[in-house]
Amino acid sequence: MQNPFFNNKKIIEIFSQFLLFFNRIGIALLGFFIFFSIWYILWSSGLVHRELVPRPDQIIVQLIHNFTESGLVWDLLSSVQRVIIGLSIGMILSLPVGFALAWYPKIGLMFKPLINSFRALPPIALSPLVIVFLGIGEVARTSILIYAAFFSSLVVIYEAVSAIEEVYIRAARVLGTKESEIFRKIVVPLLIPNLFVALRISLGVCWGTLVAAELLAAERGLGAVIQNAGNYFKITDIYVGLFCIGAVALTMDAIISKAMGIVVNWQDRVER
Amino acid sequence: MKLEALPPQIEFCSVGMEYGTEKNKHVVFENLSLTISENEFVVIVGGSGCGKTTLLNLAAGFTKPSHGSVLVKGKKVNGAGRDRGVVFQQYAVFPWLTVRQNIEFPLNLECCELDVNEKKDIVEHYLITTGLKNFENSLPKALSGGMKQRVAIARAYAANPQILLMDEPFAALDAQSRGSMQEVLQKITVEENKAALFITHSVEEAIFLADRIIVMGNQPAVIKEIINTPFANKKRNTEIRLLPEFIELRRHIENQLKK
Numbered sequence: 333m334q335n336p337f338f339n340n341k342k343i344i345e346i347f348s349q350f351l352l353f354f355n356r357i358g359i360a361l362l363g364f365f366i367f368f369s370i371w372y373i374l375w376s377s378g379l380v381h382r383e384l385v386p387r388p389d390q391i392i393v394q395l396i397h398n399f400t401e402s403g404l405v406w407d408l409l410s411s412v413q414r415v416i417i418g419l420s421i422g423m424i425l426s427l428p429v430g431f432a433l434a435w436y437p438k439i440g441l442m443f444k445p446l447i448n449s450f451r452a453l454p455p456i457a458l459s460p461l462v463i464v465f466l467g468i469g470e471v472a473r474t475s476i477l478i479y480a481a482f483f484s485s486l487v488v489i490y491e492a493v494s495a496i497e498e499v500y501i502r503a504a505r506v507l508g509t510k511e512s513e514i515f516r517k518i519v520v521p522l523l524i525p526n527l528f529v530a531l532r533i534s535l536g537v538c539w540g541t542l543v544a545a546e547l548l549a550a551e552r553g554l555g556a557v558i559q560n561a562g563n564y565f566k567i568t569d570i571y572v573g574l575f576c577i578g579a580v581a582l583t584m585d586a587i588i589s590k591a592m593g594i595v596v597n598w599q600d601r602v603e604r
Numbered sequence: 605m606k607l608e609a610l611p612p613q614i615e616f617c618s619v620g621m622e623y624g625t626e627k628n629k630h631v632v633f634e635n636l637s638l639t640i641s642e643n644e645f646v647v648i649v650g651g652s653g654c655g656k657t658t659l660l661n662l663a664a665g666f667t668k669p670s671h672g673s674v675l676v677k678g679k680k681v682n683g684a685g686r687d688r689g690v691v692f693q694q695y696a697v698f699p700w701l702t703v704r705q706n707i708e709f710p711l712n713l714e715c716c717e718l719d720v721n722e723k724k725d726i727v728e729h730y731l732i733t734t735g736l737k738n739f740e741n742s743l744p745k746a747l748s749g750g751m752k753q754r755v756a757i758a759r760a761y762a763a764n765p766q767i768l769l770m771d772e773p774f775a776a777l778d779a780q781s782r783g784s785m786q787e788v789l790q791k792i793t794v795e796e797n798k799a800a801l802f803i804t805h806s807v808e809e810a811i812f813l814a815d816r817i818i819v820m821g822n823q824p825a826v827i828k829e830i831i832n833t834p835f836a837n838k839k840r841n842t843e844i845r846l847l848p849e850f851i852e853l854r855r856h857i858e859n860q861l862k863k
Contacts, residue, residue: 502666503696503756507710507763508686517709521700598700600745 386568391575394568408576410552414545415538415584418477423485423527423534425478430489431519451483456544463548473545480541485530492526493519525599528592532585539581554580613677613767613799614640614663614688620671621658632658633825634671638818640767640799647802649810650820651861656803659825660771663801664690677766686715689760691770695752697744697759704740706755707731710763730758733792750774750781754788761792767799774809783842786812790840807857811850812840819860828860 368388374380375387386394398404433440433447455476466472496519504518546555554573561569620634632655640646648656661667662674665684674681676688684690697706707730710716711723718726731737734754744752753773760768774782790813793800804810810817815836819829834849844850 497694499692499694499696500698502664502684503690503692503698505684506664506686506688506690507759508713508715510714513713518698521698524700596700598743598745600699 384567386571390568391571395572395575398569398572404557404572404576407552407554407557407573408580410550411542411546411554411577412580412584414474414477414553415535415542418474418545419481419531419534419538421474422478422481422538423530426482426486426489426530430486431493433486434490434493447483447486451487455480455541456547459544459547468549472548473550476545476548477538477541480537481534484537485534488526488530488533489523492523492529496522525592525596528588528596531588535581535584535588539577542577612639612675613642613644614801615675615678616659616662616672617675618672619662619669619674621655621662621667622670631824636672636825636827638827640801643797643799645793645800645802645813645815646818647804647810647814647816648818648820649804649807649857649861650825651822652805654820654822655825656805656820657771660690660769660801660803663767664688664769686710686763687766689763689765689768691753691756691760691768691773693772693775695744695749695756695776697747697752697755699744702741702743703736703747703755704731706744707736707758707762709759716763726762730762733795734758734788748781749777750785753777753785757789757792761796765798767801768793770800770802772803772805775804782809787840787842789813794839807854807861808845810857811835811853812845817857819857821861821863828863829857831857 371385371388375382375385395404433444458479459476462472462476466475500518500522501514504514509517542553543555543558546553547559550556554576557576558570558573561567561573616636616638618635618637620636621632622634623630623632636659638659648659650656658667662669663676663681665681665688676685698709701709704727707727708723711718711726716723731740734757736751736754736758739747739751744755747755756773757768774785777785786809802810802813811833812835814833817831817833818827819831820826821828831853833853835844
């Protein structure tokens with residue numbers, strides 16, 4: 333009954349060779365390919381409203397047009413700049429605070445509930461207050477991003493310091509390491525992998541908060557692009573803005589994880 | 605006889621240890637006294653939960669006794685110190701440093717006042733004696749458990765301690781590397797000519813390594829017997845495991861522990 337050319341084994345073999353042909357990047361591209369294929373199918377089936385959902389190639393054409401004609405590149409750069417500034421300041425602030433909360437139990441007991449309640453406040457909900465205090469300038473926009481980055485990386489830093497294995501601290505003490513050296517020579521190296529994790533999480537949160545930050549009368553920025561496009565019902569421009577945020581966030585994340593692989597090459601990571 | 609004439613390296617003076625409150629007290633041991641002489645290899649053997657590790661933590665200075673005191677060269681122990689090296693059961697090798705950097709670690713601390721050449725000589729010496737020379741630039745993640753423990757021993761000795769405290773350092777190794785690690789340790793401690801306190805639940809390991817064996821019983825922990833092994837101060841190789849007196853001693857201790 334079985335067809336010798338189309339039994340399961342043969343199909344699996346062909347399929348696995350097909351997969352081997354793609355390397356890691358190929359497989360990642362395949363994900364995008366599937367996504368856009370479904371988009372095309374939905375678009376041509378007429379199930380979605382064509383006024384509201386443009387074809388992917390229309391978005392690409394508009395993207396190129398906006399880059400060359402309406403200075404989209406400046407929007408992109410000012411958003412990237414805001415995210416980087418907000419992210420750096422937020423993370424630098426969260427380091428000593430996260431360490432203090434985890435290393436000194438009394439400080440942790442006193443401030444953890446307070447910090448957890450602040451952490452729950454969404455940055456968007458704070459924007460009216462930010463306008464009252466700081467106006468609608470660049471400082472106001474950046475401070476919202478700092479807020480977002482600070483609280484999202486604080487949790488990671490706190491947990492990482494709490495999870496430092498006592499045996500390393502003991503091993504260091506036994507060798508005659510002073511307390512100040514323990515921080516520099518044991519705590520810091522053990523925290524570095526988690527700094528990268530904090531960076532990646534905060535980066536995601538910052539891009540998510542960006543639109544809210546740029547609600548504050550920003551002239552330039554991807555959030556502003558989306559805002560304006562929405563106001564003037566330029567549907568394709570909204571998609572262009574979203575596409576840019578996705579692409580930039582993906583690039584930054586890829587750079588960070590590549591850097592992590594190089595810097596923390598000592599980590600014993602399981603390849604699955 | 606000769607050993608007892610030397611001054612004690614570590615002295616437990618009627619030490620007691622208990623956890624919990626007055627009402628709900630868990631006594632680990634009470635009124636325990638023990639002396640470890642200079643360049644003596646003492647092994648404490650006993651079942652799990654008999655307070656062996658507590659004893660080592662007291663000597664290392666990680667915990668304080670409830671009663672009595674622990675003395676190192678006549679001075680009361682107050683916290684961990686460079687004079688007592690510790691090798692842990694969980695390989696406490698620093699994973700972000702290479703083998704060489706791990707052994708260098710105690711030499712690059714503020715408390716170490718050696719010059720660059722002296723440091724280099726020490727590191728080279730321990731890389732060779734522990735057989736790690738070919739792996740000096742490897743990261744710990746590339747090493748087997750036995751290799752990691754060699755790094756830990758080399759690092760501990762690089763700090764030039766007076767005594768090495770070891771808490772079941774080979775418990776997580778397979779039988780074969782366990783055997784070869786025992787030989788490496790035996791060789792290096794004879795060369796160093798320093799005291800060692802070694803904790804294990806393996807009777808065979810105890811007899812192979814020890815000059816003196818302390819057999820401990822359970823709850824509250826008591827010293828059941830102190831045995832001077834017939835192999836003390838002798839060159840040992842794996843052959844001695846098959847000698848009749850080795851096997852006889854092993855049978856004797858195992859029966860003691862079963863009681």
